[in-house]
Amino acid sequence: MGRFRKHLCRLVLDYVDQRYSKELGDHWPTIREVLTDPGLWQYAVLLNNYQNTVETEKHLLTLGYHILSNGNCSNNGEQIKCYINGKPGKFPSQRHQTGKIKDYYILSASSLLPVLTLDVKDGEMVLDMCAAPGGKSVAILQYASPGLLHCNEPDAHRSMWLRKTLESFVPPSHMNVLSTSQLDGRLIGKLYASSYDKVGIVLPYCSNDRSSLFSSDVESAKSRISQKKSLPIIQTELLRSAINALRPGGTLVYSTCTLSKAENSDVISNILNFCSDVTPLDLSHMANALSHEFRFAEQVPHGLLVLPDKGKSWGPMFVSKLIKK
Template sequence: MGRLQKQVCQLVLDHFEKKYTKELGDSWTTIREVLTTPGCWQYAVLLNKFRFPLELETHLHMKGYHRLFHETLSILPETLKCYINRNPGKFPSQRHQIGKLKEYYILNASSLLPVLALAVKDGDRVLDMCAAPGGKSIALLQCASPDHLHCNEPDISRSRWLKQTLESFVPKAQMNVISTSELDGRLVEKFHPELYDKVLVDAPCSNDRSWLFSSDVHKAAARISQRKMLPIIQIGLLRSAVQALRPGGTLVYSTCTLSRAENSDVITNVLNSCTDIVPVDLSDLASVLSHEFTFASHVPHGLLVLPDHGKSWGPMYVAKLMKM
C-alpha cells in the first residue's frame, strides 16, 4: 500500500528519459508507463517445496493464478512451482516466525530467469555471490539439491536479512549444505579459487524500478552521479566469479536495470579481458518463455526483460558464461 502512495522522483525520471530514449528507442515509452504506474505491477508466488500445503495451489487457482512454467522441458524443473496472475496486485506476504517455514515467496517473476539460466543440478557446488535478500538462493533450492550452496552477502544488515530468509524457507535438516559469508565478492576468488560448478552474480545495480520512487531528491542526485561507478564494481565481481569457477563450470550474471553500461557492456569487458570464458546462448530459454515475458531484441550476450502492459515483469538482464 505504501508503494502505491509514493511519488515518482522527477529527477530520476528525467535522467532515465534522456538515457533510455537513446538506448531503447520506441520501447521506452511503454516501459516508462509501466514502471511509473505501480498499480499495474504484477507479482509472482513461488511455492516452497519444503512446506506448501496442497490446498494452497487450489486457492491460487481460485484467485485466477496459473503456473508460470508449465512446460516439462529440462530447463524448467518440475520442482520449481511459480504462479502468476494476469491481473495486477500482490498476494499477501507471510510473516517470519521462528521455527516455522513459510509456504511461499512473493517476487518479480523475471527474478527466476537467472536461476533457470544457471541450471543447477543435484550435487553441484554453487556460489550465490550477492545473495541478499535470498530469493534467488531459495529458488535455486527449489530446482535441485546442491552438494553445497554458499550464500555470500557483504552488507551486514542485508546478510542478516538473507539468513532470516533461509531460516524461513529451508528445513534445519537441509541447512547443513548451506554456508553464509560476508565477503566482498571481489575477494571470493582469493579464498575459493576454481571451487564452484555454478556461480550466480546477481550484481548490485541501479535497480530502476525502486530508484524511480526515491523519496529523497538529494540521495537521488547522488545516485545519478555514482551510477557511472557501478560497472567498475560489477566487472570486478564478475572477474572474481570467473576465478572462483572450476574449468567447465558456468556462471550467470544478472541485474534489475535496463542500463547497457551495467549489462552487456560489463559482459563485453570481461569477455575481452578473460580469455578462458565464452558466452552461452540463452535463446532457447527466451523462446520457451516468450509468451510470459517481453524480451528486448538484439541484446548482446544475453536476455533483457522489458516491463510491458500485461507482462509487467522486469527489468531483468541475464547473461551466461562458461569457463573453458
C-alpha cells in the same frame, strides 16, 4: 496507488527519460508507464517444496493464477512451482515466525530467470555471490539439491535479512547444505579459487530502475545518479572474481535489474575482451520457451533482457551465461 505516485522522484525520472529514450527508442514510453505506475505491477508466488502447499495451490487457482511453465528450457525447472497472474496485484505475504517454515515466497517472476539459466544439478558446489534478500537462494533449493550452496552478502543489514529468509524457508534438516558469509564479492575469487561448479551474480549493485524511481530523498537520488558511472567498474570486478571462483567447465550467470546497456551487455563485452578463459552461451532457446510469459528485447548482445510491459510487467532483468573453458 496514490501513495506510490507522490514518492515518484522527478530527478530520477528525468535522468532515466534522457538515458533510455535514446537506448530503447519507441519501446521506452510503454516501459516508462509500467515502471512509474505500481498499480500495473504483477507479483509471482513461489511455493516452498519443503511444505505441503496443496491448499495454497488450490486457493491460487481460484484467484486466477496459473503455473509458470519454463517450456522445458532447463532440466529441473518443472520442480519449481511458481504461480503468476496476468492481472496486477500482490498475494499476501507471510510473516516471519521463528521456528516456522513458510509456504511460499513473493517475488517478480523475472527473478527466476537467473535460477533457470544457472541450471544447478544435484550435488554441485554453488555460490550465490550477492544473495540477499534470499529469494534466489530459496529458488535454487527448490530447483535442485546442491552439495553446497554458499550464500554470500557483504552488507551487514542485508546479510541479516538473508539469514532470516533462509530460516523461514529451509527446514533445519536441510541446513547442512548451506553456508553463509559476509565477504566483499571481489575477494571471493582469490579466497575460493576454482571452488564452484556454478556461480550466480544477481547484482544489487546496479541502477535498479524500478525501485530507484521511488526515492523520496532527493539528496540520495543525486548521489546514486552520480555513482552510476562507477557501477560498471564494480560489476566487472565482481564478474572477474566469479570467473576465478569457477572450476574449469563451470558456468556462471550474471544478472542485473536494470535496462542499462553499460551495466549489462557492455560489462560482458568488456570481460570477453580481457578474459580468454570464458565464452558466452546462447540463451535464445530460453527466450523462445518463455516468450508467452515475458517480453524480451530483440538482439541483445550476450544475453536476454526482460522489458516490463502491460500484462507482463516483469523486469527489467538482464541475464547472461558464461562457461569457463
